[in-house]
Amino acid sequence: MSNGVVDVFCRITRDIAASLNSAGVQVGRRCTGISDGATASAMLSLARDLHLSEDLRHFLNNAHIDVKLYNSHNAHHYSHPLSAAEQHMRSRKLEAAIAGRTDIFEERGKARNSVHRLRSDDGNFNIYKPISGERPPDWWPMGAGKLAIREVAAFRVDELYGFGRVPPTAMTDGPLGPGSVQQWVPSRPYRRGDLLPALERQQLAVLDYIIGNGDRNWRNWRIDIKGSAVAIDHGVSLLDGSRHYRFAGGEIRYLRMRSPFVAGYLHKPLHADILTPVNSDHVFIALHDLNLNERSIDGAVARHEEIQRRGSITGEAWPGPIVEK
Template identity: 35%
Template sequence: MNNLGPWNQVADDVALRLTRATSTAAQQYVDWQREFSDRLSRTSRGLLEGDRAGSASFEERSLSRLGARGAIPPSGRFGPYTPSALELHVRSRRLSIDDELSNMLRPSANGVFITRDPDGVLYIYKPFHQEYYGDQNWLPHVDGQLAIREVAGYRVFELIDAPRVPPTALVDGPRGPGMAQLYVPLKRSKPESNYLETHRAQTAMGHFLVGNADGNEGNHRPRHNGNPAHHPDDDLVAYDLGYSFPESRDPLRGTGEEGEEDGTEFSFLSPFIRAWDGATFPQHVLDPVDALTPDRMGSALEDLKLGDSAIDGALERLAYVHRNHTIHGDSFTASQ
């Protein structure tokens, strides 16, 4: 049974299939993407071995140097957290991969699949073992760290009453533990300034609180409502929050050579943060943030086993908003 509440209207793939059936250009693009994906798979196949087939190429690019810190469990400062009904619904889904639709996805550094639940509802699914951490020295290079950040990002947007991120949860998926997020058909990207003010302000606030380092134009797009043309009232959808919640840096996580920069330092990456840096937010956007207590936010993040420094950084950003009723664009973590 579908219990997705306000997201019910996007819980099918009608718009996607109509677009594919009526757009020759779109079909040609899909064919090109499939051909590119096939070539990429053939190239990477030689890197796979034994029972680690399907993940070795990702792991090889994610290795930290000897002695790098792994994920550090939180210290247990906060009380228990009860996920929302929407998150619990997604968590309960039994998913199977839709190969046809998955083959349409653009090539990605991480493993990404489109899956279906028994009701036919589509979800994006990303397994733990196919995560790619790059050379970020503020992010533990441990399977599942991107997935828990995706869910943590959804929780923060949910806690501030900003329905910009589709329902997301940790799942035991068809290729092992991972995260699942309701699939939402999307239009092509458009500039930050071309969305509704409320949507822009909510996304800026959410990106700031989670510490988003990957809010590029490809990671926020208008929802496809059956009309592929842009419209001022387009519903803004934000996603791909895995590169968020920075922890204290560890130079040994980086992949720089001797004498070079040891890994990538954390910095915000979001046009919404840039646009709203120091700006006056609508009161209806500020009110739920003002009502969000550190204990409530801390319990939501600790429940996902984010490290203390990642939680402290998020709480510092929350405290900044409480004090100043705005956000800033200067990146910082709890260790600074």
């Protein structure tokens, strides 16, 4: 199939998807060039759902391989351009501890993730979370080795919006293998989120909602020496959008978002500065570049679009409950 035909077909698909829910919109977006074969399958499913003609479904089926190859060939055009901050974090070489323990550990229910404060070759301190030390909680459905990329994803969303709440974060290859590295910011715990400036509370609400934060407890945000909010520990976020999960022993629990900031701003208008236009494609590409689950990405983009469209957090793009604690 020629590139021109694919482009026309993608425009038609987006027009169809625009009349559907936010999940349908992602079909059109994914058609633009990021696909591993799921695009054509999603198109076929969309055609069936819309009761399109046998001829069109036959066309989609024949286009499957061509669309996949076309998108794969052009995928490099859609890679996320690293910001200067993320590039700088990537370039840092972490030094192994010479003396003393650097373990901080991170409580995740009964799990303790390995976290280290290490100096890098430029003299700065960093928070290093090796994938080898990830111990996700028992309710975490995504499996081990999936937390570090979510730390980077949260920074990218924060950066796209220009909030400056999440310290610069990147993937690195440290003394204990691949993991995330984050700029260490001198800060202290602060339980009174209600005393933060309204703009900062809204920024944290939007960030947590878009990434579907499952663990914004009082330990996972702090204030720096200037009194501004610092958002950390985003490994438990960006779930795949399923409404509930089955756990050991057959117990079923509903997916929940845990953030006092989101809960506090449900159905409340957001400040104009929060609603700075951010292109949905940029959000999609920034997350796709991290090889996250497609449903995780689609959910984040849908929540971003909800905020841009509604001017508030309504919860319509989140499948489970939103709780404060």
